[in-house]
Amino acid sequence: MYFTVFIVQCCFFVYASLNPYIFKELEIDTLTMSSINSGVALLQVFTSPLIGRLGDRYGARNLLIISVISSVSGQMVAFLATGISMLLLSKLLFVAQDVKLGAQMLTSDLVDGKDRGPAMGRIMVPFSLGLLAGPLIAGQSAKYLGNQWTLLAMATWTSSCLGIILYSVPEKTSKNNSDKQDSGSQRKTEKSTWSLVTTGRIPVLLAIKILTATASMVVAQNLVVVNMKEFGLSPARGGMVLAANGLLGVVFNVSLGKLSKRFDDDVLFKWSPAFCLLSYAIMTQASSVWILLVSFLPWNLGNVIIDAQVVARLTKSVPSSDTGSIIGINAMAFQAARIVAPLLGGCLVEVFGFSALGLFGATISSLALGLSFTF
Known part of the structure; x- marks a missing residue:
């Protein structure tokens, strides 16, 4: 897979x-x-x-x-x-x-x-x-x-x-062998697909996802412009900055299992927006590309934990026959953030400069942090 x-x-x-x-x-x-x-x-x-x-x-x-x-x-x-x-x-x-x-x-x-x-x-x-x-x-x-x-x-x-x-991918899974055998139950679940977003703590999880995804996409989709205008980087050097950011994401995704073994999932989830908040605070003071690279460390760590934990908690909050629907709704939240981010980030950079992206992200992360502590 x-x-x-x-x-x-x-x-x-x-x-x-x-x-x-x-x-x-x-x-x-x-x-x-x-x-x-x-x-x-x-x-x-x-x-x-x-x-x-x-x-x-x-x-x-x-x-x-x-x-x-x-x-x-x-x-x-x-x-x-x-x-x-x-x-x-x-x-x-x-x-x-x-x-x-x-x-x-x-x-x-x-x-x-x-x-x-x-x-x-x-x-x-x-x-x-x-x-x-x-x-x-x-x-x-x-x-x-x-x-x-x-x-x-x-x-x-x-x-x-x-x-x-x-x-390599099994045709039958535990989900196929249990919930999906009951076609009547499945039809009943399908009728309530759109009500999934109001079930239990799902609205709060989706709100955290939308907030953090919007903040991160505002930065991610404007990094090329920031590298060029704010730091005067050539396309080659700008590409190296993007590659470094991507590599950090890989490292933290690989390390997530070890973090989960060492710390409780609830603790990681509650404090993950705080890592994002720290990164955006550093971005507001980024006078050089090296400070920007430092800000990528907590930024990637926070977003990796949030992405994994939100999907895991969403799938645990619904019957197994509805996991595809709730993952699709989670993807919808990300796509919505992807639409808003380029225009919003472009306006912030053009009018207020790069530090405005950090200030915006810090504000949004503060809201997400408050929501995460309700768990």
């Missing part, structure tokens, strides 16, 4: 890295490209819970297969694209590509109790490695193959995941 997540995400980030250049080659303006990207992101807000429900009905294995098919078809259409209509179709085909959702659902089916949080964190390791490797592979492959032929190569590589999934 981990290798599948890495391949699919790596190939997706190759696609994402080359996408602007393909738009430029086809003489499509930046405004049109941005409008398409925003529209697709908005669509994903509404499709994420539906994809999660498909996972509940047909299983995590089939959801992973759908993700791979979606990725391959999107890359193939982009390879064949000769105009804006085919590029738009390519983007739409990628809507169902959410391999992380399928991997989280499979993990919730197979892992119980205290081990679920660290297991959710381990999923993010191949995801983060794919994020790091994708742009590097894109740059090197495009030199020799060209942009669109690189996408064909990535589509071929991604398609190999179908064999991996069929061979």
